[in-house]
Amino acid sequence: SKTPERIPTKSLDELFRKTKTTPTLYWSPLSTEQIAEKEDQRRKHLA
Amino acid sequence: RKKERTPTPKPCRIHVGRLTRNVTKEHVQEIFSDFGTIKEVDVPLDRFNKLCKGFSYIEYTTPEEAENAMKHMDGGQIDGQEITCAPVLMPRPAVRRSPIR
Amino acid sequence: MAAVESLVKVEEKPVNREKTCPLLLRVFCAMGHHNSLNEYFRGTVPGNELQIYTWMDATLRELTGLIKEVNIESRVRGTTFDFVLVTPEYNSPRFNGFEIGTTVAGNRSTDDTKTLGNTRFTIGDYLDVCITPPDRFIRRPMRY
Numbered sequence: 175s176k177t178p179e180r181i182p183t184k185s186l187d188e189l190f191r192k193t194k195t196t197p198t199l200y201w202s203p204l205s206t207e208q209i210a211e212k213e214d215q216r217r218k219h220l221a
Numbered sequence: 222r223k224k225e226r227t228p229t230p231k232p233c234r235i236h237v238g239r240l241t242r243n244v245t246k247e248h249v250q251e252i253f254s255d256f257g258t259i260k261e262v263d264v265p266l267d268r269f270n271k272l273c274k275g276f277s278y279i280e281y282t283t284p285e286e287a288e289n290a291m292k293h294m295d296g297g298q299i300d301g302q303e304i305t306c307a308p309v310l311m312p313r314p315a316v317r318r319s320p321i322r
Numbered sequence: 323m324a325a326v327e328s329l330v331k332v333e334e335k336p337v338n339r340e341k342t343c344p345l346l347l348r349v350f351c352a353m354g355h356h357n358s359l360n361e362y363f364r365g366t367v368p369g370n371e372l373q374i375y376t377w378m379d380a381t382l383r384e385l386t387g388l389i390k391e392v393n394i395e396s397r398v399r400g401t402t403f404d405f406v407l408v409t410p411e412y413n414s415p416r417f418n419g420f421e422i423g424t425t426v427a428g429n430r431s432t433d434d435t436k437t438l439g440n441t442r443f444t445i446g447d448y449l450d451v452c453i454t455p456p457d458r459f460i461r462r463p464m465r466y
Contacts, residue, residue, distance in 0.1 A: 186375065190298075190343050195247040197373060199300045200343045203255075203293040212296065242410075242446025243346050269415040270365040272446065301345025301377065301445050 230311070231284035233260070235291055237277045238305040240264075244273045248299070253279050256293060257286020278309065337377040344375040347438075350408075351389060351396075351451045362408055362417035362448065378439040386425040389451060399428030400456030407441060408448040419450065 186192075190200040204212070237249070246264040253259060261280040264273055281287045287308065295306035349372040350357050361368040374388055382405060390397045403426070406419045422441045423433030 184340065186344060189340055191252075193248050193251050195245065195251045197243065197346055197348070199243060199248055199346055200375065201252055201297070201299040202343050203297045204295075208296065209292060212292075241345070242444075243348075267410070269413065270410045270417075272365050272410065298343040301343050 231288075232308040232310055233282065233284050233287050234278060234280045234309040234311075235287050236305075236307050236309050237279060237294070238275065238307075239302055240273050240275050240277060240304060241300040241302050242272045242275075243300050244277075246277075249277050249279065252299065253290055253294070256290035257281045257283065337379045339377055342377060344377055345445045347374040347376050347380075347385075347449060348372075349374055349385075349389065349449045349451060351393060351453055353395070353453050353455070356404070356406055356419070356452045357450050359408070359417050359419050364415045365410075367448065368450075376438070378443075379437045381434060382423050382425050382436050383434040385449070386427070389453070390427065393453065395455065396453045397427060398456060401427040402452075402454045402456075403427070404452040404454070405433075406450040406452070407443055408450050409442070409444070417448075 186200060190202045193199050193201065237253075240249070244264070246262055249264055250259060250262050253262070258281065259279060260282050261278075263278040265276065266272060267274050279290070281290065291306045291308065294304060297304055297306075348367065350368045350370060351372060352368075352370070357368040372389065372392060374385065376385070382403075385405070386403050389403065395401075396403070402424055404424050405422045407422050408417050408419050410416075411418050420442060422443075423431075423436050425431050425433055
């Protein structure tokens with residue numbers, strides 16, 4: 175498999191999760207910051 | 222007679238949307254097993270080309286696991302696309318009333 | 323029959339490749355011809371698959387470069403790469419092909435900067451690439 179020239183400085187495997195199931199797909203859960211922000215937004219909505 | 226209200230059971234089932242056509246049931250099983258023990262996975266396929274229609278239902282063994290999955294994956298990404306994860310709410314069973322005579 | 327696709331969408335802003343997951347692009351190349359659309363019937367695929375992890379802002383020039391990395395023959399200057407997007411037909415086991423552009427090894431072409439996002443591409447679509455060496459006087463027909 176190949177990635178285009180303009181690749182991130184970090185490798186894909188460092189930035190994202192990937193499946194063992196083939197064909198391999200990259201995936202990514204929300205980061206802890208994104209989760210915190212989401213919950214923050216929810217609290218603001220409920221207030 | 223005071224009516225007893227049973228609390229709405231928290232959902233163990235979630236709906237995952239915006240899956241790409243590269244995604245298979247095995248992918249969903251693998252990814253979402255990270256967040257809890259999966260009881261059942263359903264990935265409906267297009268009847269003609271047998272590829273993912275774009276959504277999936279996942280049932281976890283506990284509501285906390287379903288909550289954990291949604292917390293991490295609603296707005297998460299699979300195969301280059303942002304996905305949605307939402308609870309599947311079951312309607313409360315209707316209360317049968319005795320007819321007034 | 324393949325239809326010629328002009329620019330469908332306007333220029334999109336570049337993707338943040340450190341924050342956006344790459345998508346899987348399944349590419350099927352053939353020398354001097356395109357694979358028949360029948361080879362994609364019912365969700366099967368032709369042999370000779372190249373799996374590329376990329377983003378919606380990848381240009382045809384970038385994709386050409388990746389193909390050239392694995393396909394040594396195609397590095398010859400003047401080799402043409404005709405890109406066809408293969409996508410399932412609605413409510414049918416058939417797949418349709420849409421030409422999205424052509425690039426040339428060692429030469430500029432107008433389609434160089436066209437991105438996946440500029441076309442009707444959705445993730446899960448395949449790319450079928452006809453690679454024609456420069457010594458072929460008769461280019462294989464654009465329609466198939």
